[in-house]
Amino acid sequence: MSTATPVEQLRATARHLRSIASLISGSRALNLYTLAGTETWDGPTPLACCAALVALRRQLLANQQTATDIARRFELRADLLEQQPAVSAAS
Amino acid sequence: MSYDRARVDSLRLALGASLEELYAIRGADAAAAEVMRSLGAARRIIEDWLPRVHDILNSTAMTSCTRSPLGTPDVSQAAKYAAMYHQGRVVITDPFAPLGPPAPHDDDRTMEEVFAAIESGELQPMNAPMDANGRANAPYESLTFAPSSAPTEIGRIDVTSLPAKFVAFWSIGLPVGWEHTETLTVTRMENVRVTKSVHRLTAFDRDEGPPTIDGLTTTSTVSGFMITMQVVEKGEVTHEMQEGGDPTAHIGFAQQESTSFSVAFYPDEEPVFAAVPAGARYENPDVLTVTTSASPMKDDWGTWHA
Numbered sequence: 001m002s003t004a005t006p007v008e009q010l011r012a013t014a015r016h017l018r019s020i021a022s023l024i025s026g027s028r029a030l031n032l033y034t035l036a037g038t039e040t041w042d043g044p045t046p047l048a049c050c051a052a053l054v055a056l057r058r059q060l061l062a063n064q065q066t067a068t069d070i071a072r073r074f075e076l077r078a079d080l081l082e083q084q085p086a087v088s089a090a091s
Numbered sequence: 092m093s094y095d096r097a098r099v100d101s102l103r104l105a106l107g108a109s110l111e112e113l114y115a116i117r118g119a120d121a122a123a124a125e126v127m128r129s130l131g132a133a134r135r136i137i138e139d140w141l142p143r144v145h146d147i148l149n150s151t152a153m154t155s156c157t158r159s160p161l162g163t164p165d166v167s168q169a170a171k172y173a174a175m176y177h178q179g180r181v182v183i184t185d186p187f188a189p190l191g192p193p194a195p196h197d198d199d200r201t202m203e204e205v206f207a208a209i210e211s212g213e214l215q216p217m218n219a220p221m222d223a224n225g226r227a228n229a230p231y232e233s234l235t236f237a238p239s240s241a242p243t244e245i246g247r248i249d250v251t252s253l254p255a256k257f258v259a260f261w262s263i264g265l266p267v268g269w270e271h272t273e274t275l276t277v278t279r280m281e282n283v284r285v286t287k288s289v290h291r292l293t294a295f296d297r298d299e300g301p302p303t304i305d306g307l308t309t310t311s312t313v314s315g316f317m318i319t320m321q322v323v324e325k326g327e328v329t330h331e332m333q334e335g336g337d338p339t340a341h342i343g344f345a346q347q348e349s350t351s352f353s354v355a356f357y358p359d360e361e362p363v364f365a366a367v368p369a370g371a372r373y374e375n376p377d378v379l380t381v382t383t384s385a386s387p388m389k390d391d392w393g394t395w396h397a
Binding site for chain 1: 092093094095098099101102105106108109110112113115116118120122123125126129130132133136137139140143144147
């Protein structure tokens, strides 16, 4: 019972991080670069814009991965905390 | 450059919608701090490009022109040229060609982080230009900042004092109005060319600026944060348009507006100035010049904030 609150907190944080990751993966910003290709415009500025939007996609995917990784760590810690009373009771 | 208006308009709408989506992602949890910080940097990429896409769509390059003499090709033939070579796309002169896009930079600090770095001493101000201290014929320096790429605005805050806001508010609808606003802007500048010129304190034309002493001009290229304080003063004398009518409807008699600014620059590392060879040079016209003098030496110059 004493670990219930921290476990809940860890799981809530993990849920929050997973929701952020899900929002990022569903964001239209990930596909903006497809709208900025040569069929839309041509020239040095368009080229730079397309490169910036490709970099934006990379950055967002990295953010999504980071949020998922942190969420997984929190879930693992919550699992470990949940197993502790069972282990101590068995011994 | 050439573009398809409908597609660029779709891009503009998608940029705006994406920005709103990213702003809707919130995470106050400390565990999400790193992700949120990185999302802020991602948002800034869109914020940098959205106004540019908008400007391209609103460019008057194809709607305002001067006809060339008969027989000389001019912009009136651009539609034919576009139809032949660009399949009906709009052809304009790239409005950002002189500056290009904002330079990519790794330093994605927020405005608060820049201020914290200044307070902690991590960021040190650039050495102030030499001042004449009001002595006639004494030499003094001016610094000209010429960006090589569009500066990235990190943030801006209205620092107008409460009494000034109070005066501006209460003068609405009165025959004499006064407005005083102060805005603090933090900008990231990459590879900005700083030119240090030496002048002599004498009488001169404020429109032309002081003459530069030959052979003493030095220059350096540096990246860093620029803090700009802009003060706008606006005075107005008005008269009520119709007695007993709308009390806020006034006709203006006289209006005067003055703008001044002071600047501080925090370079990534202290620049090393080298002599500029004599002779004509190509300069970016979009420059900003400052001196330490209490009153700017030319009408559009600012003061260096030590």
